[in-house]
Amino acid sequence: MSYDPLTVNAVSTELPHPPTYWRSTHKVVSRNPLAQDIQCEWLIVGAGYTGLAAACELKRHSARSDVVVVDSHDIGFGCAGRNGGFVLSGTGRYSLPAIAKKWGVEVAVKMHGEWQSAVNALNKHIMQGNIQCDLSSGPYLKIAHNAKQANLLRLAVETNKRDFDIDANFLSPAKLASQLKIEHAYGASIQPGQSLNPLKYVDGLARLAENDGVTIHTRTPAESIERTANGWKIKTPQATINAENILLASNAYSPRQFHPMIDKRQFPVQSSIIVTAPISNSVRETTGLNKAMTMMDTRMMKYYYRTLPDGRLLFGGRGAVAGKNADSPLAKNRLIDAMTASFPSLKHIDIDYFWSGWVSVALDSMPRVVFDEKQRIGYSMGYCGSGVSFATLAGARLVQRALGEKLDTSLPLYRNALPKYPMPAMRRMGLRALYTWAHLFE
Ligand SMILES: Cc1cc2nc3c(=O)[nH]c(=O)nc-3n(C[C@H](O)[C@H](O)[C@H](O)COP(=O)(O)OP(=O)(O)OC[C@H]3O[C@@H](n4cnc5c(N)ncnc54)[C@H](O)[C@@H]3O)c2cc1C
Incomplete structure (x- = not known):
């Protein structure tokens, strides 16, 4: 049984946990479901990075504020407990050069500052909460899958150094080969990166929030949200929340x-x-997959991969279109084929884990942090698969916005609402067409 947000009206509390590698390394303790009616000042729906970082920020502003977080399932049941654990300086689908082209260099420089603030916010939470989440530093490689992309990467490295002071370099195919034995690669950019265990991180954030006095109820789906004279009435299976x-x-x-x-x-x-x-140690040595490192290719349908602390390789990419096919062997085999095409020495290795998750894609590839001051309701989402660091900052920015602080609206993140999809019912048809195109031409 798997969840499909486009066809179902609630995340079922009965869904099995995803069979992730992360769950084999860490157990998250369920909190009590909400069993009696309550009133609170702030209700946060979702115990992932956004929701928990928002809860911490509310408590930072006022220790006395009354903050409740509910999640349909467990802490980190959504993306937060099942992602790849890349700590990226970025969110959405725009690169810095692309932002500079669309909104100007000044906006791109500020955006880079915001992305760096997100990475700093993540590191600060980890330090403050002494969160043991296997945070590792190591190179982040962006690997060109064809000659055209290699040229674009080379130019991007120059722009990133010149305009954004990013410590990046371009590796020619020969230089790349001296560091990593990977097939079908035309060069790469290399810069410092970080990775972590995402489930341990989200669980640590939950404990940090609770230590500050936040209440978390798991297996408590918000089933309906209704406006009242003084705020909001939220129905959950056993109780009502007035927020x-x-x-x-x-x-x-x-x-x-x-x-x-x-x-x-x-x-x-x-x-x-x-x-x-x-x-095996010998294959790790000969391939170069012998240290903490994160990698991603330049395809529109990107493959992303990283080493894990116990010597495994995590390899991700696009999943099935519909939720009902999430666990299909097709999706798994597509990843195995892509992995072995890049690393032939892994051809006969066992695959111990396979899972899928839902990424929130904004129509214009740009997440938004929005709060309606009159209605007293807001959201932050649309990270397009890049939210481990940014969602941590976005939760805090959402609270700052809700508390009346002015965010920098020259950044498209904070300027307006997420645009509506014009023909929402056609989204999956469009995605299938895109996947066919990518399969034929990438
Ligand atoms: C397979 C995969 C790999 C990824 N890899 C990376 C990566 O390596 N690096 C990176 O930066 N980003 C990655 N991402 C994206 C990243 O994980 C997300 O952007 C980030 O986790 C978003 O956090 P969040 O807190 O906003 O949402 P989520 O973590 O998705 O949390 C939302 C929560 O809301 C709960 N919920 C939903 N509806 C209700 C309701 N009605 N009532 C109560 N609770 C509800 C859900 O149960 C869920 O726990 C990946 C995503 C996926 C799926």
């Missing part, structure tokens, strides 16, 4: 027709991951 303010942090896991503020403003798209058995 003065609501922050929607349900991301791609937001059920169908959840709230008009977010309905049809994002497209949940599946991403899938395989994890190999531990790779």
Whole structure:
């Protein structure tokens, strides 16, 4: 049984946990479901990075504020507990050169500052909460899958150094080959990167929030949200919540027709991951997959891969279109084929884990942090598969906005609402066409 946000009206509390590698390394303790009616100042829907970072920020502003977080399932049941664990300086689908082209260099420089603030916010939470989430530093390689992309990468490295002071370099195919034995690669950019165990991180954020006095109820889906004279009435299976303010942090896991503020403003798209058995020391040495490192290619339908602390390789890419096919062997085999095409020495290795999750894609590839001051409701979502660091900052920015602080609206992140998809019913048809195109031409 798997969840499909476009066809179902609620995340079922009965869904099995995804069979991730992360769950084999860490157990998250369920919190009590809400069993009696309550009133609160702030209700946060979703116990992922956005929701928990927002809860921490509310408590930072006022220790006395009354903050409740509910999640349909467990802490980190959404993307937060099942992603690849890349700590990226970025969000959405725009590169810095692309932002500079569309909005100007000044906006791109500020955006880079905001992305760096997100990485800093993540590191600060980890330090403050002493969160043991296997945070590792190592090179981040962007690998060109054809000669045209290699040229574009070379230019991007120059721009990134000149305009944004990023410590990046371009590796020619020969230089890349001296560091990594990968097939079908035409060069790469290399810069410092970080990775972590995403489930341990989200669980640590939950403990940080609780230490500050936040209450978390798991297996407590917000089933309906209704406006009242003084705020909001939220129905959950066993009890009703009356809240003065609501922050929607349900991301791609937001059920169908959840709230008009977010309905049809994002497209949940599946991403899938395989994890190999531990790779032998000799293969790790000969391939160069012998240290903490994160990698991504330049395809429109990107493959992303990283080493894991116990010597495995995690390899991810696009998943099935519909939720009902999330676990299909097709999606798994596509990843195995792509992995072995890049690393032939892994041809016969066992695949120990395979799972999928929903990524929230904004129509214009740009996430948004929005709060309606009159209605006292807001959201942050649309990270397009790049939210480990940014969602941590976005939760805080959402709270700052809700508390009346002015955000820098020259940044498209904070300027307006997520645009609505014009023909929402056609989204999956369009995605299938895109996948066929990518299969034929990439
Ligand atoms: C396979 C995969 C790989 C990824 N890899 C990376 C990566 O390596 N690096 C990176 O930066 N990003 C990655 N991402 C994206 C990243 O994980 C997300 O952007 C980030 O986790 C978003 O966090 P969030 O807190 O906003 O949402 P989520 O973590 O998705 O949390 C939303 C929560 O809301 C809950 N919820 C939904 N509806 C309700 C309701 N009605 N009532 C109560 N609760 C509800 C859900 O149960 C869920 O727990 C990946 C995503 C996927 C799926």
